[in-house]
Amino acid sequence: MKLTINGAARELTDGSTLAQLLDAELASTRGVAAAVDGEVVPRAGWADFALTDGQDVELLTAVQGG
Amino acid sequence: MADDPFVVADVELSSRLIMGTGGAPSMQVVDEVVAASGTAMCTVAMRRVSPGTTGSILDVLGRRGVRLLPNTAGCRTAQEAVRTAQLAREALETDWIKLEVVADEHTLLPDGVELLDAAETLVAQGFTVLPYTNDDPVLARRLQQAGCAAVMPLGSPIGTGLGICNPHNIELIVAEARVPVILDAGVGTASDAALAMELGCDGVLLATSVTRAQQPATMAAAMAAAVNAGRLAHRAGRIPKRHHAQASSPTEGMAVL
Numbered sequence A: 001m002k003l004t005i006n007g008a009a010r011e012l013t014d015g016s017t018l019a020q021l022l023d024a025e026l027a028s029t030r031g032v033a034a035a036v037d038g039e040v041v042p043r044a045g046w047a048d049f050a051l052t053d054g055q056d057v058e059l060l061t062a063v064q065g066g
Numbered sequence B: 001m002a003d004d005p006f007v008v009a010d011v012e013l014s015s016r017l018i019m020g021t022g023g024a025p026s027m028q029v030v031d032e033v034v035a036a037s038g039t040a041m042c043t044v045a046m047r048r049v050s051p052g053t054t055g056s057i058l059d060v061l062g063r064r065g066v067r068l069l070p071n072t073a074g075c076r077t078a079q080e081a082v083r084t085a086q087l088a089r090e091a092l093e094t095d096w097i098k099l100e101v102v103a104d105e106h107t108l109l110p111d112g113v114e115l116l117d118a119a120e121t122l123v124a125q126g127f128t129v130l131p132y133t134n135d136d137p138v139l140a141r142r143l144q145q146a147g148c149a150a151v152m153p154l155g156s157p158i159g160t161g162l163g164i165c166n167p168h169n170i171e172l173i174v175a176e177a178r179v180p181v182i183l184d185a186g187v188g189t190a191s192d193a194a195l196a197m198e199l200g201c202d203g204v205l206l207a208t209s210v211t212r213a214q215q216p217a218t219m220a221a222a223m224a225a226a227v228n229a230g231r232l233a234h235r236a237g238r239i240p241k242r243h244h245a246q247a248s249s250p251t252e253g254m255a256v257l
Helices: A018-025 B027-037 B057-064 B078-092 B112-124 B137-145 B167-176 B190-198 B216-236
Strands: A002-005 A008-011 A032-036 A039-041 A056-064 B006-008 B011-013 B017-020 B041-048 B067-070 B096-099 B128-133 B182-184 B203-206
Touching: A018 A032, A018 A056, A032 B078, A039 B078, A056 B057, A056 B078, B017 B027, B017 B216, B027 B057, B027 B216, B041 B057, B041 B078, B067 B078, B067 B096, B078 B096, B078 B112, B096 B112, B112 B128, B112 B137, B128 B137, B137 B167, B190 B203, B190 B216, B203 B216
Parallel strands: A002 A056, B017 B041, B017 B203, B041 B067, B096 B128, B182 B203
Antiparallel strands: A002 A008, A032 A039, A032 A056, A056 B041, B006 B011
């Protein structure tokens, strides 16, 4: 299935969960939040959140600013 | 100061100087300015993760034990700002948010309509909202009525270093505020921070004037001293301004020479 991860097109195995994506993508998920199609997915729900074709995933963290 | 606590949303902060971390050339400089400023709370922005990035701002601030104040910098609509705040709460486990909704990239001035809309939504969702706002006493009043935990008027546009362009408006905001007033944006040098405190602000939030100074840590120390000096002067009560001189030495007892 094809998704958009932080603005970039990506191919993922069908049935991948948000937790699997984050594990593959990042060394640590400390200080990270995820939104799918503009809706925040709480950390506790990552493991059960099945991604589907065409979704837009945003992964954010804190950087210098303000 | 023990007899003059700075309290925001029932949390006492040990410094009236809140530091932004934007603009610093390295994490090392962030660390130095946080230490030199004595700040108890620092802002961070929320951006897309970059895989492979080492050395998080969260590590630096965590080691210094400062409170995090995530912001919604870059957001142009209430919806964007609300979603960014929700992500920040999830990522950083704080419901405090520096709410920024700017109108355009040229002025970075707050969009009052979107700002108030976002503030109302976030307050209803249980956030502790600290809005970056215009130096507009009426908008500040509306934000306070919406349940914001502080109001943070600009002295002048972000990053300009123009100081406090409308001190009269800042005084008006202070005069009717029942929540802390924190001057946010426009500070160029220490006297601007001192003036903010002399006008009655409860705190100052600044970044660029320190992080882009030639010697950031030295400027951070200057800002800390200025905020303290301004606060003391405000509490001490300045003399009224006069049009004519008033001798401070006795006028009686002058010799005839």
